Amino acid sequence: MTASSLILDGLGCIRGGRVLFKGVDLSLDAGDAAVATGPNGAGKTSLLRLIAGLLTPGAGSVTHQGAIAFAGMEPALDRDVALAKALAYWARIDGGGAGDIARGLDAMALTKLAEVPVRMLSAGQLKRATLARTIAGPAAIWLLDEPGNGLDRDAQARLEAAIAAHRAAGGIVVAATHQPLAMDGAVEIAIGGAA
Numbered sequence: 001m002t003a004s005s006l007i008l009d010g011l012g013c014i015r016g017g018r019v020l021f022k023g024v025d026l027s028l029d030a031g032d033a034a035v036a037t038g039p040n041g042a043g044k045t046s047l048l049r050l051i052a053g054l055l056t057p058g059a060g061s062v063t064h065q066g067a068i069a070f071a072g073m074e075p076a077l078d079r080d081v082a083l084a085k086a087l088a089y090w091a092r093i094d095g096g097g098a099g100d101i102a103r104g105l106d107a108m109a110l111t112k113l114a115e116v117p118v119r120m121l122s123a124g125q126l127k128r129a130t131l132a133r134t135i136a137g138p139a140a141i142w143l144l145d146e147p148g149n150g151l152d153r154d155a156q157a158r159l160e161a162a163i164a165a166h167r168a169a170g171g172i173v174v175a176a177t178h179q180p181l182a183m184d185g186a187v188e189i190a191i192g193g194a195a
């Protein structure tokens with residue numbers, strides 16, 4: 001993996017004319033992780049979207065080295081095709097091959113469901129599929145929005161193992177979550193306020 005880093009400098013977010021947060025500073029290098037916490041509506045997803053470049057900062061800046069993968073709450077997978085085919089679509093865009101898709105499927109215990117249409121997957125299986133796409137991709141910086149939502153105990157352990165392996169390989173992980181997520185030494189970004 002190429003060198004990765006992520007720096008947030010005085011980052012602020014305004015949505016709907018309301019200041020959600022301001023002055024968020026963060027500096028992550030290869031192997032580091034951060035977890036965004038805070039009440040519903042505080043701005044955790046917004047923070048991830050700012051980092052991904054999907055929102056414009058109200059203040060401050062985001063600087064990063066290494067590609068970003070955003071595993072959001074909505075599974076961005078074609079519902080009408082088999083899971084493996086839906087992941088292959090993204091592998092073509094993200095840059096990956098059949099081996100990477102197999103690795104992603106295996107990491108989230110989805111290999112047996114590879115030929116099942118996406119629309120037939122359960123909520124937890126869809127979440128695992130979203131994570132499999134990120135795992136299969138080449139991005140150094142993973143942004144994970146509520147990655148543990150809907151996961152059973154085995155899938156949660158697999159997610160935590162995938163995060164640890166990614167960090168050991170020089171990747172960076174930023175997760176937004178209400179649930180406990182084992183990430184050794186992760187920096188907490190506590191976002192206050194409530195909607």
Ligand SMILES: Nc1ncnc2c1ncn2[C@@H]1O[C@H](COP(=O)(O)OP(=O)(O)OP(=O)(O)O)[C@@H](O)[C@H]1O
Nearest residue numbers: 015016020038039040041042043044045046047195
């Ligand atoms: N498109 C939008 N326009 C204006 N405001 C928005 C928009 N999308 C979200 N918001 C508001 O921004 C605030 C933060 O939303 P966000 O999804 O970032 O919170 P969150 O901390 O991730 O919440 P949760 O824990 O419920 O997932 C909320 O008050 C929400 O209503």
